[in-house]
Amino acid sequence: MATIKDVAKLAGVAVSTASYALNNVNKVSPATMKKVQEAARELNYFKNGFASDLKRTKTNTIALILRDLSGPFYSELIKGVQEVTTANGYDLIACSSVGGAQSTAAKFLKEKRVDGAIILAHNITNDIVLESAREGFPIVVLDRKLDHEFVYQVEVDNIHGGYAATEYLINKGHREIGYVSGPMNSHDNEMRFDGYMSALKDHGIQYQNKWKVSGDFTREGGYRATKMLIAQRQLPEAIFYANDEMAIGGLQAFKENKISVPEDISIIGYDDIQLAEYVSPPLTTVRQPKYEVGALAVHVVFQALAKEDSVENYYNLSTEIVERKSVK
Amino acid sequence: MATIKDVAKLAGVAVSTASYALNNVNKVSPATMKKVQEAARELNYFKNGFASDLKRTKTNTIALILRDLSGPFYSELIKGVQEVTTANGYDLIACSSVGGAQSTAAKFLKEKRVDGAIILAHNITNDIVLESAREGFPIVVLDRKLDHEFVYQVEVDNIHGGYAATEYLINKGHREIGYVSGPMNSHDNEMRFDGYMSALKDHGIQYQNKWKVSGDFTREGGYRATKMLIAQRQLPEAIFYANDEMAIGGLQAFKENKISVPEDISIIGYDDIQLAEYVSPPLTTVRQPKYEVGALAVHVVFQALAKEDSVENYYNLSTEIVERKSVK
DNA sequence: CTGTTAGCGCCTTCAT
DNA sequence: ATGAAGGCGCTAACAG
Numbered sequence: 001m002a003t004i005k006d007v008a009k010l011a012g013v014a015v016s017t018a019s020y021a022l023n024n025v026n027k028v029s030p031a032t033m034k035k036v037q038e039a040a041r042e043l044n045y046f047k048n049g050f051a052s053d054l055k056r057t058k059t060n061t062i063a064l065i066l067r068d069l070s071g072p073f074y075s076e077l078i079k080g081v082q083e084v085t086t087a088n089g090y091d092l093i094a095c096s097s098v099g100g101a102q103s104t105a106a107k108f109l110k111e112k113r114v115d116g117a118i119i120l121a122h123n124i125t126n127d128i129v130l131e132s133a134r135e136g137f138p139i140v141v142l143d144r145k146l147d148h149e150f151v152y153q154v155e156v157d158n159i160h161g162g163y164a165a166t167e168y169l170i171n172k173g174h175r176e177i178g179y180v181s182g183p184m185n186s187h188d189n190e191m192r193f194d195g196y197m198s199a200l201k202d203h204g205i206q207y208q209n210k211w212k213v214s215g216d217f218t219r220e221g222g223y224r225a226t227k228m229l230i231a232q233r234q235l236p237e238a239i240f241y242a243n244d245e246m247a248i249g250g251l252q253a254f255k256e257n258k259i260s261v262p263e264d265i266s267i268i269g270y271d272d273i274q275l276a277e278y279v280s281p282p283l284t285t286v287r288q289p290k291y292e293v294g295a296l297a298v299h300v301v302f303q304a305l306a307k308e309d310s311v312e313n314y315y316n317l318s319t320e321i322v323e324r325k326s327v328k
Numbered sequence: 329m330a331t332i333k334d335v336a337k338l339a340g341v342a343v344s345t346a347s348y349a350l351n352n353v354n355k356v357s358p359a360t361m362k363k364v365q366e367a368a369r370e371l372n373y374f375k376n377g378f379a380s381d382l383k384r385t386k387t388n389t390i391a392l393i394l395r396d397l398s399g400p401f402y403s404e405l406i407k408g409v410q411e412v413t414t415a416n417g418y419d420l421i422a423c424s425s426v427g428g429a430q431s432t433a434a435k436f437l438k439e440k441r442v443d444g445a446i447i448l449a450h451n452i453t454n455d456i457v458l459e460s461a462r463e464g465f466p467i468v469v470l471d472r473k474l475d476h477e478f479v480y481q482v483e484v485d486n487i488h489g490g491y492a493a494t495e496y497l498i499n500k501g502h503r504e505i506g507y508v509s510g511p512m513n514s515h516d517n518e519m520r521f522d523g524y525m526s527a528l529k530d531h532g533i534q535y536q537n538k539w540k541v542s543g544d545f546t547r548e549g550g551y552r553a554t555k556m557l558i559a560q561r562q563l564p565e566a567i568f569y570a571n572d573e574m575a576i577g578g579l580q581a582f583k584e585n586k587i588s589v590p591e592d593i594s595i596i597g598y599d600d601i602q603l604a605e606y607v608s609p610p611l612t613t614v615r616q617p618k619y620e621v622g623a624l625a626v627h628v629v630f631q632a633l634a635k636e637d638s639v640e641n642y643y644n645l646s647t648e649i650v651e652r653k654s655v656k
Numbered sequence: 657c658t659g660t661t662a663g664c665g666c667c668t669t670c671a672t
Numbered sequence: 673a674t675g676a677a678g679g680c681g682c683t684a685a686c687a688g
Contacts, residue, residue: 014659015681015682017657019684027657029657044459047682048681048682049439051683052681053378054382055663055664055684056682091423092397096422131372134329275603278606331666332667345674347666375666379667383679
């Protein structure tokens, strides 16, 4: 592997000159420039990224940390992140948090291998985030509440989203409304549930514990939760699934039991994932502004990096109901 | 930011001792070990990843390069890559190649910021791959043919897949079979088309140029291509879409024109993406062993890294037809 | 405009 | 078992 030294030697200049030439610093004569570039090409030289990063203590890349690279994560969100990152001349890498504290993600955070990070991965503990964030290493979390000078939150207003979903069902004439929840430790789930509760309360409907069942945010979980509800032999008139994946699992369960949606029961999901519109019946759901979340998140990272005074630690975006055919 | 020096000082030992202690080298007394670890904790010390990588000239991470992080890329493939990578104690990062030669991906390749890479991204030119690969930096390509000592190929037998898809249609009694192609520069597309042609030929069917139309591997492209075919006012009996995304776009076009699938026309896709089974009618398609491709790809990287003699430069996996309801 | 040089933070050989 | 010291490849003062 050729180093900058080799290039300098071949070009007959000092290393610093070679460095300047290679980095286009306006400080070197066109002739030298050319000599150096030719030498570099001849040796098939490429800078060693680490050495460079080490020296500048800056990587020019930001990380997007996802629980599972292969999961049905929000492609719109990634798009938002990606576009803004690129527009700012930074690089983006995605890394997975499978393995928790031992994961690649945790390592990148702790060892500060990037200039900033955006996290959407429950299994990265708050501790890791808190001890990694620092001046010059802003972290934005999309999935939790955290109080730290250099940790920023952007979230969608899930309380309002949960409220809206529930109220939508109520306005359609339903009074008995089930809730299939995500994992208990999920902040998103908690907020959606809060919204659900408030809507019930504001409309004078009594909350019934038997109609709350947990589905873990997975399709499989939604399926099982729905089967449980069905097994109770007393279904509510409508169900609010805390995410679309679970709702799709629920659809499957209803189908197997010949319960038809929305004739026999109405259901509403949350997220508006791509599949939602293709499922049968098409799923009425709550859309989150995913692209905006992603774009805003990176934007915040850059603002923090630039030490702009105007950065807030907390941002909130709102949701919107998308009506399809799963509610009567 | 605390460095190893600070830790050593606080623990009252030399830097080297601190390094040994921190890296669990069996060379330091338990007492010293403890002192150092405590000092590290107290200072909230974490090693600087770059310095470490620079010194060892090894990153312990491999990169998966995808054309578009947000695209509907194969989650099964990623899963295969991820699991095997993790099982080998390596880290995995995904990076996007949007931007081509200026992309993050190209940078990681050229600057050798990882120990190995797996590429599924047409817009990374062969040149970049060829000049980046070298001893100690194996690259496996999933989407092209390339001849280089340290470039490995794993591909699925797309020729056979294309053949099988076409033959399936023929066996169902269709003689007029259209082909909606991916981009011309796609090796995958080319192979599928070759398979299509051979099947036609082997069954004594004349290839008709008017039934080949390009769809760019996107849903939108498939939609437009199908509209074009419809506009020709003379539809084939069946269409082979070179991927599922395009087939789904086609489904949409047919629906809008009240042409029903499979009654009026049969269609078959390729890939077996997740959506395929949810679309209406469920799409008959050719499944690729995606998980296996991913797993094998990383496996090859590790073999190459270990300089095993048994590594081949070329691997081939086979496909399978999954019958659903879009072919009559 | 070009060259010399001092580190960036860490690992590791060599002596002790 | 521990310490001193060199250097990985690069950048950026600083001096000329």
